[in-house]
Every structure is written in C-alpha cells, then in structure tokens.
Amino acid sequence: xxxxxxxxxxxxxxxxxxxxxxxxxxxxxxxxxxxxxxxxxxxxxxxxxxxxxxxxxxxxxxxxxxxxxxxxxxxxxxxxxxxxxxxxxxxxxxxxxxxxxxxxxxxxxxxxxxxxxxxxxxxxxxxxxxxxxxxxxxxxxxxxxxxxxxxxxxxxxxxxxxxxxxxxxxxxxxxxxxxxxxxxxxxxxxxxxxxxxxxxxxxxxxxxxxxxxxxxxxxxxxxxxxxxxxxxxxxxxxxxxxxxxxxxxxxxxxxxxxxxxxxxxxxxxxxxxxxxxxxx
Amino acid sequence: xxxxxxxxxxxxxxxxxxxxxxxxxxxxxxxxxxxxxxxxxxxxxxxxxxxxxxxxxxxxxxxxxxxxxxxxxxxxxxxxxxxxxxxxxxxxxxxxxxxxxxxxxxxxxxxxxxxxxxxxxxxxxxxxxxxxxxxxxxxxxxxxxxxxxxxxxxxxxxxxxxxxxxxxxxxxxxxxxxxxxxxxxxxxxxxxxxxxxxxxxxxxxxxxxxxxxxxxxxxxxxxxxxxxxxxxxxxxxxxxxxxxxxxxxxxxxxxxxxxxxxxxxxxxxxxxxxxxxxxxxxxxxxxxxxxxxxxxxxxxxxxxxxxxxxxxxxxxxxxxxxxxxxxxxxxxxxxxxxxxxxxxxxxxxxxxxxxxxxxxxxxxxx
Numbered sequence: 001x002x003x004x005x006x007x008x009x010x011x012x013x014x015x016x017x018x019x020x021x022x023x024x025x026x027x028x029x030x031x032x033x034x035x036x037x038x039x040x041x042x043x044x045x046x047x048x049x050x051x052x053x054x055x056x057x058x059x060x061x062x063x064x065x066x067x068x069x070x071x072x073x074x075x076x077x078x079x080x081x082x083x084x085x086x087x088x089x090x091x092x093x094x095x096x097x098x099x100x101x102x103x104x105x106x107x108x109x110x111x112x113x114x115x116x117x118x119x120x121x122x123x124x125x126x127x128x129x130x131x132x133x134x135x136x137x138x139x140x141x142x143x144x145x146x147x148x149x150x151x152x153x154x155x156x157x158x159x160x161x162x163x164x165x166x167x168x169x170x171x172x173x174x175x176x177x178x179x180x181x182x183x184x185x186x187x188x189x190x191x192x193x194x195x196x197x198x199x200x201x202x203x204x205x206x207x208x209x210x211x212x213x214x215x216x217x218x219x220x221x222x223x224x225x226x227x228x229x230x231x232x233x234x235x236x237x238x239x240x241x242x243x244x245x246x247x248x249x250x251x252x253x254x255x256x257x258x259x260x261x262x263x264x265x266x267x268x269x270x271x272x273x274x275x276x277x278x279x280x
Numbered sequence: 281x282x283x284x285x286x287x288x289x290x291x292x293x294x295x296x297x298x299x300x301x302x303x304x305x306x307x308x309x310x311x312x313x314x315x316x317x318x319x320x321x322x323x324x325x326x327x328x329x330x331x332x333x334x335x336x337x338x339x340x341x342x343x344x345x346x347x348x349x350x351x352x353x354x355x356x357x358x359x360x361x362x363x364x365x366x367x368x369x370x371x372x373x374x375x376x377x378x379x380x381x382x383x384x385x386x387x388x389x390x391x392x393x394x395x396x397x398x399x400x401x402x403x404x405x406x407x408x409x410x411x412x413x414x415x416x417x418x419x420x421x422x423x424x425x426x427x428x429x430x431x432x433x434x435x436x437x438x439x440x441x442x443x444x445x446x447x448x449x450x451x452x453x454x455x456x457x458x459x460x461x462x463x464x465x466x467x468x469x470x471x472x473x474x475x476x477x478x479x480x481x482x483x484x485x486x487x488x489x490x491x492x493x494x495x496x497x498x499x500x501x502x503x504x505x506x507x508x509x510x511x512x513x514x515x516x517x518x519x520x521x522x523x524x525x526x527x528x529x530x531x532x533x534x535x536x537x538x539x540x541x542x543x544x545x546x547x548x549x550x551x552x553x554x555x556x557x558x559x560x561x562x563x564x565x566x567x568x569x570x571x572x573x574x575x576x577x578x579x580x581x582x583x584x585x586x587x588x589x590x591x592x593x594x595x596x597x598x599x600x601x602x603x604x605x606x607x608x609x610x611x612x613x614x615x616x617x618x619x620x621x622x623x624x625x626x627x628x629x630x631x632x633x634x635x636x637x638x639x640x641x642x643x644x645x646x
Contacts, residue, residue, distance in 0.1 A: 021333075027575045027596040027603050034575070085437065085565035087367040088574045117364055117578050145491050148581065149590050149608035168579045168590070168608075172491070172505065175512045179579065199494030202616050210328075225321040225645060234329055241329055 020240050026158040028183075030123070031091045031114035049076055089117035096120045098142060098178060105139075106132060119179060126182040129165075130191040133180070136169055137196050144169035144178060147197035152184075152207045156237045162186040163213055167193065184213060192218040210235035286314060293322050297400040297631045300641025302615075304630070311626050316619045320612075323645035331605040336362045336436060336571050339605065344430035346607060347643040349392050351431045352385035352421070353584045359434040360515055361580035361591035366436075366571060372517075373561040374438035379517040380451075380554040381424065381433055383547040387458075388417040389585035390540050390547075394465060397537075397635035401478050406468055413461050416454050423447055437565035448555060455552055462544050469537070479533040483621040483633035486531050493617040497587025497610055499637060502539045503531040509583040520557075521550050533636040540638075572598050579608075586610040586638050609643035 052074045060070045094100060094113040102122050103110050109128040114121055124132045136144040149168040155161065161183035169178045184190055192215035193200035204215045205224040212233035215221060223230060232244055291304040298304070301322035307315040327346060331339040343358045344351040356378055363370060370378075391410040398406035418428040423444055425433045433439075469475045485495065487503040500507055508525040510518040526542030528535035573595030581590040587610025594604040614637050621637075622630045 023596065023603065025596060027594060027599075029575050029577050029594075084567055085369045086567055087369075089364075089367045089576060116576065117367070119578065121577075146496075147494055148588060149579065149592060149606070151592055151604075151606045151608075153594055153604040166577075166592070168592070170581075172507050172512070177513070177579070177581075179577075197494070198492045199613060199616060202612065223321075225324040227321065234326065239329075241326070241333055 020238055023155075023157060023237055026155050028155060028158070028164060029091060029116060029121070030112050031093060032112065034091045091116040094120070098176065101141060102132070102135070105135060119177065121179040121181060123181040123183070126184050126188060126190055129167075129180070129182050130193070130196070133167065133193050133196045136178070136180070142171070143173055144171045144176075146170045146172060147193065147199050147203075148177070150193065150200050150203040150207070152211045152213060152235075154211060154236050160185065163211060165190060165207065165213065189214045189216045191216050194218055209233070212236065284309075291627075291630065293319075298634060299396065299639055300644075302634070302639070302641055302644075304618075306627070306630070308627065313622050313625055313627065313630060316622050316630065318615055318618055320615070320641070320644050323641045325646065327646045328605050328607065332601060332603070335600045336365075336573075336602065339602065340434070340436075341430075341432050343607075344432055345642060346609065346646055347584065347586065347589070347611070347640045348429060349640055350385050350389040350585050351429060352381050352433050353389070353582065353589065355431060355433050356382050356516065357580060357582040357584070357589050357591050359436055360582065361578060361593055362436045362571075364578045364580050365573065365576050365593050365595050368437050368565055368567065370438050370565055371562045372559050373442075374563045374565075375517040376554050376558050377439055377443060377563065378434060379521065380551060380558075381421070382516065383550045383554070384417050384420060384451075386547045386585045387544055387551075388414050390544055391417075393540060393585075393635075393638045397632075397638075398469065398475075400631050400635045401475070403469060403472075403475065406465060409461070409464060409468070413454075413458065416450075420447065420450055420454070423450065435564065436571065437567045439563040442563050451551070451555055455548065455555065458548050459545070462541065462548075466541060470541070476534060478628075478632060479537060479636075480530075482533040482625065482629045483636055484532050485617055485621050489620060490531075490617065493620070494613045495587070495617050497584070497614070497638075498536055498539045498543065499587070499614055499617075501525065501527045502535040504529045509581050509588055513581060515580075515582060517554070518550075521553055523550050523553075533632050536636045570600055572600055573602070577604075581608070584610055586640065586643070587614055589643075607643070607646055609646065611637075611639040611641075611643040612646075615639050615644055 056071065056074050063070050091114045094115060096115060099113040099120050099122055103113055106124065106128065109125045110122060111125060112123040136142050146169070147167060148170045150166070152163050152165045154163055163184045165182050165184055167180040169180060182190060190213070192204055194204070195217070201219065202224060204218055205221060207213050208215065208221050209223040209225050210233055222228065226234065231246065232239055287308045289306055289308060291306055292298045293301040293303040303319040303322065305317040305319060306313055327342045331342055340355055340358050343354040347354050391414045395407040395410040421431055422428050424447060425431050485499060485503060487505050490500045490503045491505065496507065504527055506525050506527045511525055523546045526539050526546065528539055575595060575597050577592070577594040579590055579592045581588050588608065589610055590608030592604070592606040592608065593602050596603040618633065618637065621633050
C-alpha cells in the first residue's frame with residue numbers, strides 16, 4: 001500500500017485465510033476408478049518388489065566378486081494387520097435389485113452403478129437426469145417418493161467435468177435410499193427436478209447461489225443464502241474462505257463509526273440491502 | 281370511496297415471533313395473506329465452506345451452532361456420518377449413551393418448541409413451565425459434557441469419557457417426575473378453548489403435499505405418514521428400543537401439537553429403556569490419531585427433533601479435511617412449505633404456522 005498502515009490495523013487482504021488452497025485430486029467415488037487404482041497399486045508393488053530383488057542380485061554378485069559376505073536376502077513386505085476398529089468401505093459392483101432395474105430400463109445412459117458403505121449409487125448421463133428422476137418417482141417397482149437432498153460438489157482438477165450434482169432419493173414405502181449422480185461441465189445447465197420433486201426448488205436455488213450451476217425450467221432461480229447482487233459463487237474451490245472482501249470493514253480503525261456512516265451514506269442509507277428497491 | 285389494494289409488507293427480519301432472522305414478504309388483502317415469500321440468508325455463516333478447512337474432529341464444533349436448540353442431535357448425526365465414511369464400529373455402551381442423550385435432547389427441543397409456540401399464540405404460562413423442565417435437562421448436559429447449549433457431546437468412535445458419577449441419579453429423578461409435567465402442559469393447552477380455536481384448521485399440509493415438498497419430522501407425521509428414521513433406517517441403539525411413532529390424520533397445527541406431545545412421552549419411554557438396559561464396556565473405539573480419508577461419499581440421515589437431518593460428506597484420499605460437507609437441514613426444507621400452508625389465512629395464523637413448523641434459522645441458513 002502507499003501509506004504506512006499502523007500496526008493494529010488487520011490487513012484482511014493479506015491474511016493467510018484469503019489464500020486459496022487448490023485441491024490436487026478428484027475425489028469422485030466410483031467403481032471403475034477404484035478398481036483402476038487397486039490394479040495400479042498392485043502393479044506398483046510388484047514392480048517395486050521386482051526392483052528390490054534385482055538390486056539384491058546385483059549386490060550379491062558384486063559382493064562375491066569382491067570376496068565379501070553376501071548381503072541379507074530381501075523379505076517381501078507384508079501389510080501390518082490393522083488393529084483399529086476402522087475398516088474403510090470399498091465400492092462393490094452393483095447387486096441391488098433397484099440398480100439392476102435402472103440399468104435394464106435406462107440402458108447405456110447409466111454410466112456407473114455401485115454400492116459402497118451400505119448405500120447404492122447410480123450415475124447417469126447429464127442429459128438423462130430428468131428421465132431418470134421421472135422413472136424413479138413414477139415407476140411402482142421403484143417408488144422413490146421423496147427427494148431428501150440435492151447438492152453439488154466442485155472438482156476443479158477434473159478433465160471432463162467440473163461439478164457433480166447429487167440427488168438423494170428416499171422411498172418411504174420400501175424403506176430404501178438411492179443416490180443419483182450426474183457429472184456436469186462448466187456452463188452446462190441440467191434440467192430442473194422441480195416438475196418431479198417440488199422440494200428441489202430451494203435446493204437448486206442454493207446450488208445456483210453456491211456453485212453457479214443454472215437449472216433449466218426452474219420457476220425462480222435466484223440467490224437464496226447470499227443477498228441479491230452478490231458476486232461470486234461461494235462454495236467453488238477458488239473462492240477464499242474469508243470471502244472476496246465485499247462486506248469488509250476495518251472495524252478496528254473505525255472507532256467512532258465515521259467510516260461506517262460514510263459508507264452507508266454512499267450506499268444511500270439502504271442498510272442491509274445495498275441495492276435500491278426496483279419499482280415494479 | 282374505498283380503494284381496494286393489495287398491500288405488501290415485511291414480516292421480519294427483526295420480529296419476536298419468527299424464531300430467528302427470517303424475513304417474510306407478505307402480500308395482504310386486508311388481514312388475509314394472498315402470498316408469502318420467505319427470504320432467508322440473514323444468518324448465513326458459511327459453515328459448509330469453513331468445515332472444508334477443518335479436520336473431521338474439528339467439524340463437530342460447527343454442528344452445534346447450526347440447529348442450536350438441538351445440538352446433541354446435530355453432534356450425533358456428525359459423529360455417525362464420519363464413522364460411516366471411515367467404517368468405524370462404535371462400542372455398544374457408547375451407542376446406548378448416545379441414544380440416551382439424543383432423547384433428552386429431543387425432549388428439550390420439543391419443550392423449547394412448546395414454550396415459544398405457545399408464547400407466540402399468547403399462552404405465556406407454558407413458557408415458564410416448559411423451561412423449568414428444560415433447565416433440568418440442561419443440567420444433565422452440563423454434567424456430561426460441560427456445556428448446556430453447544431454441547432459437542434460425542435467423539436468420532438464413541439464418547440470422550442463415560443457418564444460421570446451421579447448422572448444416573450439425576451436422570452432417574454427427571455424420568456420419575458416428567459410424565460406429570462407433560463400432563464401439566466396438556467392440562468393447560470389440550471382442551472383449552474382458545475388454544476383449539478387458534479390451532480385447529482390452521483396451516484394445513486396434507487400428506488401428498490408434504491412428501492412432494494420433502495417435509496419430514498412431526499409435520500409429516502401429523503399428516504398421517506408414519507415415517508420416522510429411527511424406525512425406518514435405525515441408527516445408534518434405536519433398533520433395540522421399543523417405542524411407537526405417533527401420527528395424526530388431521531394435518532393442522534393442533535395435530536402437530538398432539539404429535540409432539542406424544543413424542544415427548546415416547547422419548548421418556550426410550551430414556552427409561554436406555555437407563556435400565558445400559559451395557560458395560562468401553563466407550564471409545566480404537567482409532568488412529570489422525571483420521572485420513574479415502575475417496576468416499578456418504579449421506580447419513582438421522583431423526584432430529586425437527587425432521588430428517590442429513591449429513592453429506594465427501595472424503596479425499598489422504599486428506600484429514602472433508603472435501604465437501606453439506607447439511608440437509610430439516611428447517612430449510614420445511615420452510616419451503618410455508619407459502620403453501622399460509623395462503624388464504626390471517627396474519628396471526630402465519631405466526632402460529634411458523635411456530636408449528638418449528639424452524640431454527642441457524643439450520644436454515646447454516
């Protein structure tokens with residue numbers, strides 16, 4: 001800054017919490033990625049063991065050539081048995097009747113179906129989400145009457161998509177839960193679930209507010225948690241936790257409240273809604 | 281001579297009866313509400329964003345502050361959600377103690393609901409009577425975890441320490457005198473002519489509309505749908521408990537009052553079973569000091585006093601922080617049904633309806 005700020009003024013813009021720690025991986029649970037990872041880990045361990053053995057052979061030959069004693073033969077490392085009360089749930093292939101039914105009806109629109117931690121997950125094509133939701137709601141064999149939750153996650157590191165939108169459905173009659181997932185690239189507008197599940201109204205408004213994903217055919221897609229006129233989508237990974245400085249006041253400097261009053265006058269004394277009401 | 285206009289007024293965000301900073305844009309034709317649009321976000325603190333920077337252990341502290349009237353239920357949901365993410369088995373004694381405290385919390389949350397709802401409608405005596413019992417429960421929470429309201433009662437894998445000596449005596453003393461207290465509240469309100477005139481037929485929400493709007497909890501049970509997550513998807517020690525799920529067919533404010541009063545009695549029953557059947561054993565599972573996740577996502581629903589409280593967690597490989605943390609707040613979803621429930625009713629009925637939905641703004645806005 002140009003002038004020297006006094007020591008007690010807390011410079012919010014340079015604070016560590018303003019910095020954004022970008023994620024380095026794509027933690028999207030799935031069966032195919034898990035199996036690929038397992039295979040890669042097994043192959044890496046086998047390669048490492050082969051390399052250890054090869055190194056031992058060369059070291060032994062060198063020791064015999066020099067006339068010294070042979071080095072100890074290597075022992076293949078065994079995983080230590082876990083004594084914790086913790087066992088990570090692994091994804092398993094789909095054996096549940098609902099998942100198999102969905103796969104048979106929707107065909108190749110279902111890109112993944114698996115079970116993990118006692119929950120069943122079905123990933124569909126982003127274009128097919130309304131068809132899948134209608135099927136889940138109307139089909140008497142499935143009968144998922146209630147949408148418990150709809151939310152999204154931001155994966156900035158992923159190549160083919162930017163967000164995953166997740167629907168948690170409950171069947172009250174059959175006491176069953178199912179998760180429906182779609183992968184959405186930046187700028188794509190999925191179909192709104194409101195025609196099938198009216199409860200998705202505020203849930204999708206929150207997703208728009210926090211992530212910037214618009215939904216087609218939503219009756220009223222406006223910001224819900226942040227005020228109207230807010231810039232930025234807060235739950236994206238590049239949005240800092242302390243915010244972009246839109247509502248900051250240096251309260252420690254403004255002891256008499258003069259700066260606060262000046263700011264309010266500049267905004268036209270509008271109080272908490274900083275946009276003047278529009279004439280309707 | 282008279283001009284007939286629709287008036288649009290603001291109810292809130294500062295209002296003694298909106299149970300928090302809730303703003304309702306009401307369009308009125310005289311005293312009758314023609315439309316209502318809730319505006320929320322005044323208490324938005326960004327808990328979901330903040331918890332992405334905290335470890336799984338630290339995140340529990342934030343859950344107390346969302347639904348601040350039922351902090352123990354929030355803590356239970358969080359602990360169970362993280363345990364589901366990691367596949368942790370919790371010892372049986374810890375499950376029983378968790379169930380016990382959860383039911384005490386259900387009673388204290390329903391007492392606060394009763395007190396404030398009756399106060400909004402005008403019955404001021406119930407407030408003092410209900411808070412007298414609530415003080416006893418808050419003493420129990422203070423004895424167990426040191427805090428009355430923001431408890432952070434549980435730990436991942438069980439409890440931090442066992443029940444303190446003297447806790448069981450306090451709990452049994454409360455259990456012994458509580459049914460008479462419920463009878464006392466019922467004497468004040470249930471057959472009261474003014475109460476019935478103010479609540480029967482007010483804020484109707486039928487079963488189909490309720491399920492379509494995702495409404496859960498006592499509001500759904502008062503519409504005749506016997507859906508309780510403690511019975512449908514049992515967690516903690518509820519599978520071993522013997523209790524009923526009260527329902528009513530009328531689906532108005534009076535029905536929700538009766539359902540919650542019946543739930544008080546059922547909670548009392550569960551507490552007695554927990555105290556009588558408390559097993560011996562450890563209260564904490566064996567866990568590594570630092571919990572590093574694998575790639576996993578879970579959704580864990582629990583029955584909060586207000587409805588279905590769901591925690592959605594996504595774990596990142598090797599990270600001690602959640603990659604995504606989302607709370608499905610029952611008050612957030614239940615408030616969506618408010619415009620439907622108050623259309624065509626009087627302004628005084630709007631206040632009764634907000635009270636009967638039992639919304640907590642901390643959970644709505646997070």
